[in-house]
Amino acid sequence: MAEITAAIDEQGANDLFGAAIAALPPMSTSGASNLGPFTVSYSASATVTNGSVDLRPPGVIRIANLRLDWHVTFSFGVDLNDYLPPLHIPSACVDIPCVGEVCTPEIDIPWPSITIPVSFGDFVESDIDFTLSISQTGGQWRVEAVVQGVPNLEIGASTAAALLAAIALELDAIVTPIAGPFANIVVDAILGAIAIADLTGFLGPILTPFVSGLRIPIYNQPVNFEVLPAESPVDPAITITIDTLTADVQHNAPEDELVLTADISA
């Protein structure tokens, strides 16, 4: 029988996880990926908001509707020459009074390469299962809830469509002054090269690690700690040692509980 046992029910677990998740710092990442035929450099940030804790013995804590608010900024380059032939300006002639006709030579104007910057944010909610991880490092006991497996974030078609609209807006703003009468054709062609599946395939690998790598600290305690200060030279401080620590999700009728047990020595 453990010397110390602490237990909280689901409501307590909700409060505990709510506070622990609120204390998590914003997460960020950056890298390179592909968006359809385009190579993309991105940076992304995310924060997590607690959902509803469901203790599921044995050993599983499910947080329903765990919310990930995310924001991604990325840019990709487009060589407009891949989409348009060079702008061919034929020999242009003008008649100068009393002098004669002047004709300029034919000119082919190549199109520039452009960079499309996109900034977009949304949120995704998922039911995520956690298990408890107990470790002792650096004289400290740590109990954390760790995501079980790699969760499947459902990035919906509406998010992908909104991202595509954000890309279209940027494309319009950049391409129109350059491509003039060809702008609509180019914008449609570039957007046509990006399928909805490309967008979800682009976002998924960026956002999933924010959740799959989630570790929520639940309990931190030094292995040795003072429980009573020294009162006098003959009455020294009392220090105890936590020799073993366990954490589990148990069903103790009628409640499902998050249970922490410890064996101590003086």
Place this chain on the structure above:
Amino acid sequence: MIDTFDSRALGRIDCFGQRFMRTGTYRYHLVPAAWAPATYEHPYTVEVGTRDKKRKETMATHTVQVRFDGKAFQPASERAAIEEGDLVIWHCPDARHVPLAVVGDKEFFGNRAMVNECGFSHAFAAAGEYAWVDAYGSGLAGVVRVKDPDCRTDDDFREWHRTLTAAKLVMITGSEADPAEVDILTGQTVYFAVTKSEGVSVTDRRLVRNRPEAE
């Protein structure tokens, strides 16, 4: 700033034309625009011969294509033979080139300051309103308004492309431009013909904004 222009610094969609009214040998050099004031060598020539009286046209145009090898400019032919009254047009189509200047050995010959019987053309590749001025402060100024054509069908595109063969003319005499304002479609060319002046430029106003008044 997608499309800018300056007659003193020729880009790949610019041309400079100089008419030669008298017989003789005129020497010139092709250099990066910033070098123009310090260019004293003139390795290339325009040989102007007597005009063939049987020829009907007032003026013939000779185009000198200019190449850029990454460091220097070179004309396709080092010697151009023309007749008096003819026009020579220089054009460097190389997309990599730095802005070009044609530096002649006579005061009237060159694009640094256009004096007489010369011209500068620019094909306006992007829609917008382009105010231009004489960077030397003569008060010469004008506006080119460029509008995108409303092209939806193949016929629309063909019709637009056909309009590109017609350039618009702006005549410059002294510090007056006629017309001072022109309206064109994207891709059309404006030819600024200088009949006589003290030495002017046709410079995108944005390139001289916030600078002290040029002398």
